[in-house]
Amino acid sequence: MARSWSLEGGLKLKNMFGYADVWDGSVSYGWDQTTEVSTGVSLPRMKKWPSPVFARASLLSQDWQKFSSYKEQALGFGLGLLSTRNHELAYNLTWRNLTDPSQMAGDSVRRQLGHSLLSTLKYTFKIDKRNSSLRPTRGYAFSSTTLFAGLSPDSRSARFLRQECDFRYALPLGFYNTALNLGVSGGVIFPWGKGFLDRPSSLPDRFFIGGNTSPVCSLGGPSSVLGFKCRGLGPTELRRRSKDQPDGDGDSSVASERDAVGGDLGVSAFADLSFDLPLKALREAGIHGHIFASTGNLVKLTENEWRKLSTKSFMQSFRSSVGCGLIVPTKLFRLEVNYCHIMRQFEHDHGKTGVQFSFSSPL
Amino acid sequence: MSMEDSREGKLTLVTTKPCFGLPTGCPNCLPVYFYLKFARLPFDLYFNSTFPDSDQIPYVESGCYVAYNNEKGGVIDCLREDGIVDLDSDFRTIPEWISMKAMVSSWLVDALVYELWVASDKTAVQKIYFSDLAWPIGTILHLKQSYAAKLHLGVTSENAERIETEIYSKASLAYGALSTQLGDGSFLFGDRPSSLDALFLGHTLIALQVLPDASVLKSKLLNFSNLVKYTEKLSTELIDPSAQSAVPAWSRVPSSEGNPSTSTNKSGGFSNWSSKPKSKPKKERTEEEKKFRRRAKYFLTAQLVSVLVFLSLFGGSDAGEVDFDEGDEGIDYYD
Numbered sequence: 001m002a003r004s005w006s007l008e009g010g011l012k013l014k015n016m017f018g019y020a021d022v023w024d025g026s027v028s029y030g031w032d033q034t035t036e037v038s039t040g041v042s043l044p045r046m047k048k049w050p051s052p053v054f055a056r057a058s059l060l061s062q063d064w065q066k067f068s069s070y071k072e073q074a075l076g077f078g079l080g081l082l083s084t085r086n087h088e089l090a091y092n093l094t095w096r097n098l099t100d101p102s103q104m105a106g107d108s109v110r111r112q113l114g115h116s117l118l119s120t121l122k123y124t125f126k127i128d129k130r131n132s133s134l135r136p137t138r139g140y141a142f143s144s145t146t147l148f149a150g151l152s153p154d155s156r157s158a159r160f161l162r163q164e165c166d167f168r169y170a171l172p173l174g175f176y177n178t179a180l181n182l183g184v185s186g187g188v189i190f191p192w193g194k195g196f197l198d199r200p201s202s203l204p205d206r207f208f209i210g211g212n213t214s215p216v217c218s219l220g221g222p223s224s225v226l227g228f229k230c231r232g233l234g235p236t237e238l239r240r241r242s243k244d245q246p247d248g249d250g251d252s253s254v255a256s257e258r259d260a261v262g263g264d265l266g267v268s269a270f271a272d273l274s275f276d277l278p279l280k281a282l283r284e285a286g287i288h289g290h291i292f293a294s295t296g297n298l299v300k301l302t303e304n305e306w307r308k309l310s311t312k313s314f315m316q317s318f319r320s321s322v323g324c325g326l327i328v329p330t331k332l333f334r335l336e337v338n339y340c341h342i343m344r345q346f347e348h349d350h351g352k353t354g355v356q357f358s359f360s361s362p363l
Numbered sequence: 364m365s366m367e368d369s370r371e372g373k374l375t376l377v378t379t380k381p382c383f384g385l386p387t388g389c390p391n392c393l394p395v396y397f398y399l400k401f402a403r404l405p406f407d408l409y410f411n412s413t414f415p416d417s418d419q420i421p422y423v424e425s426g427c428y429v430a431y432n433n434e435k436g437g438v439i440d441c442l443r444e445d446g447i448v449d450l451d452s453d454f455r456t457i458p459e460w461i462s463m464k465a466m467v468s469s470w471l472v473d474a475l476v477y478e479l480w481v482a483s484d485k486t487a488v489q490k491i492y493f494s495d496l497a498w499p500i501g502t503i504l505h506l507k508q509s510y511a512a513k514l515h516l517g518v519t520s521e522n523a524e525r526i527e528t529e530i531y532s533k534a535s536l537a538y539g540a541l542s543t544q545l546g547d548g549s550f551l552f553g554d555r556p557s558s559l560d561a562l563f564l565g566h567t568l569i570a571l572q573v574l575p576d577a578s579v580l581k582s583k584l585l586n587f588s589n590l591v592k593y594t595e596k597l598s599t600e601l602i603d604p605s606a607q608s609a610v611p612a613w614s615r616v617p618s619s620e621g622n623p624s625t626s627t628n629k630s631g632g633f634s635n636w637s638s639k640p641k642s643k644p645k646k647e648r649t650e651e652e653k654k655f656r657r658r659a660k661y662f663l664t665a666q667l668v669s670v671l672v673f674l675s676l677f678g679g680s681d682a683g684e685v686d687f688d689e690g691d692e693g694i695d696y697y698d
Contacts, residue, residue, distance in 0.1 A: 114413030
């Protein structure tokens with residue numbers, strides 16, 4: 001699965017067997033509490049196959065204990081079947097285990113703890129005609145990722161369909177290198193198979209909105225609304241009540257923390273106006289300013305919740321934020337220092353008005 | 364939710380899936396089922412078939428309240444300490460009851476573990492724990508749990524026969540003692556059930572319905588007809604999915620009056636093993652410490668970001684240049 005890593009170290013060996021094969025091993029650390037150890041091989045030409053083929057084995061660990069009371073370990077094998085500039089098709093077989101060492105998880109997270117096998121086929125179509133991924137001022141980008149899980153004769157493997165789309169458009173305004181960036185992202189996940197209407201979706205595969213990633217650069221589905229903390233927007237549920245917590249005058253929702261459980265349907269959008277700053281030194285360093293507005297929503301559809309959803313209620317439950325800030329596009333990453341003002345959030349969201357840092361890796 | 368609310372709200376018992384005609388086939392889960400049945404507490408059953416190596420299952424939940432199997436000596440002790448139900452208030456001062464409970468919790472648990480994971484052909488445990496897992500995962504976990512069982516019992520190729528003899532001998536002694544204690548009575552002690560009855564009933568039902576006919580443990584149990592009758596009678600009364608009974612007054616204890624546990628009950632059985640050592644509980648941090656750690660984290664992050672920004676803006680080499688790979692010459696990529 002293509003990921004954006006903040007820190008990565010690797011070793012590469014080329015042409016070990018004389019087929020222009022490239023072997024590599026790497027250790028990576030990502031923004032989203034993810035650690036991965038992987039090894040793989042890629043063949044630029046395999047007989048008459050039109051594109052390079054790669055195979056990869058990886059061991060991945062994600063720690064979501066703080067936000068959702070679970071940890072994820074995944075042992076996976078991936079096979080890249082098609083890899084061109086615009087199209088990517090890959091098969092993955094993954095053994096995933098969700099645990100809760102803290103034993104504080106809420107009801108729906110507890111139900112999902114355990115082992116599962118994912119046999120998935122992932123197709124990505126991507127076209128990026130923007131002039132820059134760090135500071136786009138012209139062009140458009142579109143990305144569509146379809147993940148089909150359950151490609152296995154064994155009905156006990158995880159079965160769901162996940163679709164996400166991103167669209168970005170950068171419009172130059174013709175003065176001070178000003179550009180208006182618009183973007184919208186959406187995603188939906190739904191289980192399939194026997195009894196799918198009554199089954200919840202797979203927790204780690206749901207959509208979670210929030211965090212420090214700038215939506216301008218990334219094309220990874222609805223993942224970020226500036227001003228909201230990691231997994232800070234969307235459905236939540238009460239955690240287990242600890243024996244040490246006071247009764248809180250009988251109000252358990254105040255005494256207990258909450259787990260972010262993600263959503264099955266997520267939408268986010270933003271408008272970002274970037275401009276050069278008056279100081280020449282800052283312009284030469286590429287440091288520029290921006291003002292932005294972003295919005296997003298995340299809802300549950302499974303377990304018959306979709307029956308209660310209406311367009312009106314969905315539109316009325318959008319959260320939003322506005323702000324301004326400085327962008328420092330370094331060669332390694334894009335750093336944003338923003339002042340965010342939360343315009344709208346709901347009771348259990350974690351949006352915070354104030355100064356925030358945001359990081360993005362150029363992809 | 365206060366403890367009052369959790370007592371009033373309906374309980375849910377989370378176990379492994381039903382099989383062999385039992386509400387759950389797991390030797391750890393079945394005693395808890397019977398304990399709640401003896402207490403006549405209304406509860407729902409929920410099945411978790413994807414976590415066979417968890418030491419948290421079985422657990423009882425009601426809203427935000429959860430009593431895990433790997434806490435405080437097990438689910439039954441948790442329920443007692445939290446004031447949900449206590450069937451043992453009249454028995455904890457009886458030395459014979461305490462020693463019999465220790466015997467059931469150790470000798471008979473080990474005997475069943477041995478029979479299921481070592482002596483038998485493993486089809487029973489496959490059905491109880493791994494049948495709902497995809498094949499490669501189920502197979503690997505089965506091997507892992509079998510190894511853990513042997514490790515727990517101390518079985519090696521050199522001492523296998525000796526361990527087996529020892530286990531069956533202790534089981535026979537235990538059955539003999541329990542048979543003598545039971546006599547013609549309905550319960551092991553007095554005229555009301557206790558957690559000892561729940562533990563023993565769970566054991567005997569698994570031994571009689573899950574173990575194959577060729578099982579040595581099963582044949583030893585069948586030698587004691589009063590134990591078999593006791594099992595049949597209680598299982599017929601209690602295994603009824605539609606039964607919804609009222610709560611008698613003696614099964615409830617206010618949490619403020621709970622006595623410290625003197626039970627020597629183990630915190631579960633074979634499926635509670637983990638090859639990983641349990642992590643120590645984190646020390647409670649004061650608010651000041653938490654604030655200090657948060658500020659320290661922000662400070663260090665700001666320092667790191669400043670260094671990185673400095674290096675990337677004013678550093679010598681241009682890390683943005685493409686590294687041409689000589690090995691890619693002459694290779695065409697199609698769009």
